[in-house]
Amino acid sequence: MQPGADEIDYRESADITKVHGAVRREHHEPEAGAIPVPFWLLSLVLLVTLSAGFYFGQFNGGFSATVFNEREGLASLGGDAAGGEGAATQAKVETLAEQGAKVFGANCASCHQANGQGLAGQYPPLAGSPWVNGPNKRVTMIVLKGLQGGVHGKEYSGVMAAWGTTLNNKRIAAVLSYIRSSWGNNAPEVTPEQVAAIRESVADRTDPYSEADLKDVNEDVPPPAPAP
Amino acid sequence: MKPTPLLFAGIFASFAAAWLGLIVSADNQIGHLLPEVDEENATSYPINVAGITEQGRRAYIANGCNYCHTQMVRDRQHGADLAREWGTRRTVPRDYIYTNAAVLGVMRNGPDLSNVGAAGKAEDSKRKYLADPAWHYAHLYHPQALVENSSMPPYRYLFKKRKIVGESAYDALDLTGDDAPEEGYEIVPTDEARALVAYLLSLDRNHPLSETAGPAPAAAAAPAK
Amino acid sequence: MSVITSEINTPPARKGADPNQVERALIDASARLPVLTLYTSAVFWLLVQTLLGVIVAFKVNWPGFLADCSWLTYGRIFPLQNNLMLYGWASLAGIGTALWALARLCRVELPRPTLLLCGIGFWNFALLAGTLAILSGNGRGFQYLDFPGYVFGMLFVAYILVAAWGVILFVNRRPGHIYISTWYFIAALFWFPWLIGGANTLIGVANQGVFDAVVAAWFAQNMLSLWLTALGLGAIYYFIPKVVGRPIHSYYFASVGFWTFAIFTVWTGVQRLTGGPVPAWMVTVSVGATILMLIPVAMVSANYFLTMRGSFNLVYHSPTLRFVFYGAIAFTIANLVQLIGSFRTIGIKTQWSWFAVGQDHLFAYAFFTMVMFGAMYYIIPRLTGCEWLSSTFIKLHFWGSAYGFGMGVVMLLAAGFSQGSMQATVHQMDPTNPQADFLLSVFATLPFMRGFSLAQLLVSLGQAIFAVHFLLMLLRLGRPSGLKPTLFAPIQEGIKS
Numbered sequence A: 001m002q003p004g005a006d007e008i009d010y011r012e013s014a015d016i017t018k019v020h021g022a023v024r025r026e027h028h029e030p031e032a033g034a035i036p037v038p039f040w041l042l043s044l045v046l047l048v049t050l051s052a053g054f055y056f057g058q059f060n061g062g063f064s065a066t067v068f069n070e071r072e073g074l075a076s077l078g079g080d081a082a083g084g085e086g087a088a089t090q091a092k093v094e095t096l097a098e099q100g101a102k103v104f105g106a107n108c109a110s111c112h113q114a115n116g117q118g119l120a121g122q123y124p125p126l127a128g129s130p131w132v133n134g135p136n137k138r139v140t141m142i143v144l145k146g147l148q149g150g151v152h153g154k155e156y157s158g159v160m161a162a163w164g165t166t167l168n169n170k171r172i173a174a175v176l177s178y179i180r181s182s183w184g185n186n187a188p189e190v191t192p193e194q195v196a197a198i199r200e201s202v203a204d205r206t207d208p209y210s211e212a213d214l215k216d217v218n219e220d221v222p223p224p225a226p227a228p
Numbered sequence B: 001m002k003p004t005p006l007l008f009a010g011i012f013a014s015f016a017a018a019w020l021g022l023i024v025s026a027d028n029q030i031g032h033l034l035p036e037v038d039e040e041n042a043t044s045y046p047i048n049v050a051g052i053t054e055q056g057r058r059a060y061i062a063n064g065c066n067y068c069h070t071q072m073v074r075d076r077q078h079g080a081d082l083a084r085e086w087g088t089r090r091t092v093p094r095d096y097i098y099t100n101a102a103v104l105g106v107m108r109n110g111p112d113l114s115n116v117g118a119a120g121k122a123e124d125s126k127r128k129y130l131a132d133p134a135w136h137y138a139h140l141y142h143p144q145a146l147v148e149n150s151s152m153p154p155y156r157y158l159f160k161k162r163k164i165v166g167e168s169a170y171d172a173l174d175l176t177g178d179d180a181p182e183e184g185y186e187i188v189p190t191d192e193a194r195a196l197v198a199y200l201l202s203l204d205r206n207h208p209l210s211e212t213a214g215p216a217p218a219a220a221a222a223p224a225k
Numbered sequence C: 001m002s003v004i005t006s007e008i009n010t011p012p013a014r015k016g017a018d019p020n021q022v023e024r025a026l027i028d029a030s031a032r033l034p035v036l037t038l039y040t041s042a043v044f045w046l047l048v049q050t051l052l053g054v055i056v057a058f059k060v061n062w063p064g065f066l067a068d069c070s071w072l073t074y075g076r077i078f079p080l081q082n083n084l085m086l087y088g089w090a091s092l093a094g095i096g097t098a099l100w101a102l103a104r105l106c107r108v109e110l111p112r113p114t115l116l117l118c119g120i121g122f123w124n125f126a127l128l129a130g131t132l133a134i135l136s137g138n139g140r141g142f143q144y145l146d147f148p149g150y151v152f153g154m155l156f157v158a159y160i161l162v163a164a165w166g167v168i169l170f171v172n173r174r175p176g177h178i179y180i181s182t183w184y185f186i187a188a189l190f191w192f193p194w195l196i197g198g199a200n201t202l203i204g205v206a207n208q209g210v211f212d213a214v215v216a217a218w219f220a221q222n223m224l225s226l227w228l229t230a231l232g233l234g235a236i237y238y239f240i241p242k243v244v245g246r247p248i249h250s251y252y253f254a255s256v257g258f259w260t261f262a263i264f265t266v267w268t269g270v271q272r273l274t275g276g277p278v279p280a281w282m283v284t285v286s287v288g289a290t291i292l293m294l295i296p297v298a299m300v301s302a303n304y305f306l307t308m309r310g311s312f313n314l315v316y317h318s319p320t321l322r323f324v325f326y327g328a329i330a331f332t333i334a335n336l337v338q339l340i341g342s343f344r345t346i347g348i349k350t351q352w353s354w355f356a357v358g359q360d361h362l363f364a365y366a367f368f369t370m371v372m373f374g375a376m377y378y379i380i381p382r383l384t385g386c387e388w389l390s391s392t393f394i395k396l397h398f399w400g401s402a403y404g405f406g407m408g409v410v411m412l413l414a415a416g417f418s419q420g421s422m423q424a425t426v427h428q429m430d431p432t433n434p435q436a437d438f439l440l441s442v443f444a445t446l447p448f449m450r451g452f453s454l455a456q457l458l459v460s461l462g463q464a465i466f467a468v469h470f471l472l473m474l475l476r477l478g479r480p481s482g483l484k485p486t487l488f489a490p491i492q493e494g495i496k497s
Helices: A021-025 A039-059 A072-077 A086-091 A096-112 A136-145 A169-179 A192-201 B003-030 B052-062 B133-141 B191-201 C002-009 C021-061 C074-106 C114-135 C149-171 C180-204 C209-244 C251-265 C280-292 C294-308 C312-316 C319-342 C344-350 C354-384 C391-424 C436-474
Strands: B036-038 B043-045 B159-163 B185-189
Touching (some): A039 C280, A039 C294, A096 A169, A136 A169, A136 A192, A169 A192, B003 C209, B052 B191, C021 C074, C021 C436, C074 C180, C074 C354, C149 C180, C209 C294, C209 C319, C209 C354, C312 C319, C319 C354, C319 C391, C354 C391
Antiparallel strands (some): B036 B043, B159 B185
C-alpha cells in the first residue's frame, strides 16, 4: 500500500518529513550538571548515618539467634558497673544479684519492666515495694506460687504465674537478690537454701496467692548456718 | 577503571553483601534447628504433622487463610497477644521447624491462630469454645451467625447438602434460621473442611522451650496470662 | 554560593531540536513491535488486576460478596491481585519502558524482535497458568510468591528472553558517558532474576519454617523497593529532564543516591516480621537499613525537585510531566511512610494491618504506576505514529488515578493505623462475648474501607478510559502527528513532550 500524505509509513522511509513529528520536537537526552553536594545535604547524610548506627548499636541483641526481644540485652546490662566489660565478667564469679539480673531480664522484665516500675493497673511495681524489701518468706512465696488480685490498695489486672515450676531454687534466689538490691531497694539477698526451705513449707499450695493470704506472713527465714 | 565493569561489579557486590549478611546468616542461625527432646518423658517438640492434619494445613494455605490470620504470638512488649490469651508464651523459630512458613501470615483481619488447639486446655480459659469442632464447622459455614459483624467470608463451598437417610451424620451442622436446610436435608462438612478443622485443632505452640521461659502448660491451676 | 556554582558547572540548556532525529526515528521503529506488545500485555493485566482490586475492596466491606465459589474466595483473589499487579502490569510496563529508554540512551536499535516476542508470549502464558493455579487453590501462600514454582520457572525463562536485550543494548552502546537512567535500568534488569531465582530456590528447597518466612519478607519488600523502584527512578531521571528541557541538577547527587540505594535497600524487608519469631538483630538490621535509605531518597528528591525548579508550570501542560512528577513526589512520601512504619513503637501498631498494604500501594501504585503512565504517554506516540486523541481522556485518567490512588492510600494507612492501635491493647474482656475485644479493631477499619472501595472505583474508571484510549492509539486512531503533542492546555513555546 502506498503511503499517502497523511499516512506515516514507519518502517520504510527515513525521510525527515515523514518521520514522526514527536521526534522532531524532542529535547536532547538528559545530561547532568556537576553541582557538588551542598553542606546541608552532607550534614543530613551524617545525621542519618549516626542515627542508623545508634539504633543498630542499641537493639542488635548481640546477633544472637535466641534473642527475640530487642530490649532483652538492655535489661541484663542494667546490673553491670561499666559497659563493655561483658566479656570480662564471664571469667569472674558473679554474685547472686548479677546472675539474677539475667533471670529478671528474661522472665520478669516483660511485665514488671526493666526499671521495676511495672504498669499501672496491670503489673505492680517492684521498686520501693514494701513486700520486696521486707522479710524474705512472703516475696519468695509469691515467686513460687504466683499472685493475683490487687495489692497495697491498687487493682492489678495481670495475674502472676507460678514461677516455681519453671525456675529452680538457684534462679529464684538470684532474681530475688537482684530485685531486693535494685532501683533503690535495699534488702539482704536470698540464698538458694532459703528458697528451698520456703518451697518445702508451701509445697501443698496449688493456687496463686492473693493479698489476703499474704498480709500476715511476716517471717524472715534465716540464712543457713555456715558449714562447720 | 572502565565504567561498565565498575557498574556491574558494584551492583553485584552490593547485592551479594546483603545476601551473605542477611539471608545466609539467617540460614545459619535459624535454618537448621532441632526439636527439643525430653528423654525422661520421651516427648519431643515440635512434631511433624501428618495425615489429615497435613491435609488441613494445605487446605489452610489453599484457601488463603494466612491472608487474614497470623500464627505468630508476640511478646508483651510488642503487642497484646499474650493478654488476649493467644498463647501462654511468645513463639520462636523452633516452633515452626516442621511447618510451612506460609502459615505465619501477613495480616490480622482476624485473630491469631497459633494456639487454637490449646485454647480449651487451661481451666479458666475464655477461649474454650475453640476446642469444639462443631463450633469451627458452624463458624466456617456462616461466621456472622456466631460472631456478629465478623468480616470473615463464609466458606459454604467447604460443605455439602445431603439428604438425610436414616440417621443424620455425626458431624452434621446444627443450623437455625435462614441457614438451616429444608426438612430432610442436612449440611455436612466435606473432607477438606474436616481436614482444615483437624489442622486448627492441632495448633498448640505453648510447649515450653529452653529459649523461652514460659510457665509449663496445663500445670497446676496457675492460669496463664 | 550554590547559585554561582550552578552557573559555572551546569551546561546551558540546549534549546532547539536535536539533530539526531533520524537516528531516533530508527530506534523507535526498531522498538515499536516489542515495546507495544509489552505495553499491550501490561495494560491487559492492569485491567484484570484493577477489577480484582475492586472485588477485594467489596469483599472487605461485604464478606458474603461472591463468597460461594471457591475460585472467588477472598483468600485467593487477594493474593492473585497482588501477583498480577507485580508480574503482570508492573513488570511488563517497567521492562517495556526500560527497553525503549535503553535503546534511546545507548543509541542502539533493538535487534530482531522474534525472541523478544516469544518471551512476552511465554510470560503471558506463565501468568495465565499462575492465575489458574491460585484460583484453583494451588497457591503457595507467600506474599508475591504465590504462583507455584513451575510458573516462576517459566517467568524466569521468559524474562531472560525479554530482558537480555536490555543488557545487549547496553554492552553495544555507542561510546559516550553513561546516563543516570541507564544505571538504574541495568541494575534493575540484574536484580530481578537474582531476586526471583534466589527466593524461589530457597523456598522451594525443604528449609525450615521461619527461614522461609524471612526470605519471603525480604523478597516481598525488595520486589517493591528494589525492582520497581529502580525502574521507576530510571524513568524519573529520564523523563523529567527530558520534558523540562534542562539537565539533571547534579551528577553527584545522583551518583551518591544510586550507590546508597544499591547498597542499603537489599538489607530491608525483615521489618515486616517485627515482633515475630525471628532473632531481633535481623529486624534491627532491616530497620537500620531503612533509616539509611533516607540518604538516597534525599538525593533523588533533591535532584528531581531542583531539576524542575523554575519549570513547575509545565506540569499544567504536559501529561507526561504531570504523571511522572506525581509519581516522584509519591516516591518520597512512600519512603518516609515506610521509615515511620519501621520504627518498632509505631511498627507494632501498624504491621500486619491495612497499613502495610497501604505502604505497598504507595510504592506500586502512587509511585510506580503513575510514573509508568507518564512514560507511556510519552513513548506511545513515538511508536504508533500518531498523537493521543483526546486530552479530556488524559485528564480523566489523571484525575481518576491521582485521586483514586491518593485516596486509596490514605484510607488504607488510616484503616491500618486504627486497626493496629485497637489491637495493641486489650479493651474489654467480656466473658460472655469473647470476640468482642478483637472485633473493635474490625469496626475501626470499616469506615476507611468503605472509602477505599470508592477509591478503587475511581481508579477503575481512570484505567478503563486509559485502556480505551490506548486501544485507539494501537489502531492508529489518534491525532495526526505534527509538531504539537496532545497537552492538557496549549502552551506558547518551550514544551517539548
